[in-house]
Amino acid sequence: MMTKFWICWRKHPMNNNYIAIQNDDFRKNLSKGTLVLTQGIRSNTSEDIKEIITKVRNFDTFDENNDPYNEHDFGAFDYKGRRIFWKIDYYDQKFLYLSPDVSNPRVTNRVLTIMYAEEY
Numbered sequence: 001m002m003t004k005f006w007i008c009w010r011k012h013p014m015n016n017n018y019i020a021i022q023n024d025d026f027r028k029n030l031s032k033g034t035l036v037l038t039q040g041i042r043s044n045t046s047e048d049i050k051e052i053i054t055k056v057r058n059f060d061t062f063d064e065n066n067d068p069y070n071e072h073d074f075g076a077f078d079y080k081g082r083r084i085f086w087k088i089d090y091y092d093q094k095f096l097y098l099s100p101d102v103s104n105p106r107v108t109n110r111v112l113t114i115m116y117a118e119e120y
Contacts, residue, residue, distance in 0.1 A: 020072040033110035040116040083117035
């Protein structure tokens with residue numbers, strides 16, 4: 001039942017715009033959620049990791065192919081010849097289930113994962 005509700009409310013453009021604003025803010029202020037770097041990303045130098053995170057923070061190349069719901073929750077770019085994906089997932093307060101309402105920051109924990117495409 002929760003999944004059905006989750007799918008239904010996501011179709012409303014006003015919610016999606018609000019979600020996009022929250023996701024953009026989270027990417028710029030990572031203390032507002034949890035950042036996960038996969039093993040592949042962590043194997044880079046600290047300078048490379050810093051540059052990758054900066055590219056995620058500044059990412060603004062959203063279009064209907066990578067952002068069909070206009071939530072700014074996924075991006076991809078090339079870095080030193082390798083494809084990098086980042087995505088934001090939404091969990092409940094205890095990180096056990098999906099958030100019941102991702103537009104509500106009081107009940108949502110955002111998790112940003114940065115990975116190489118082949119790690120997806």
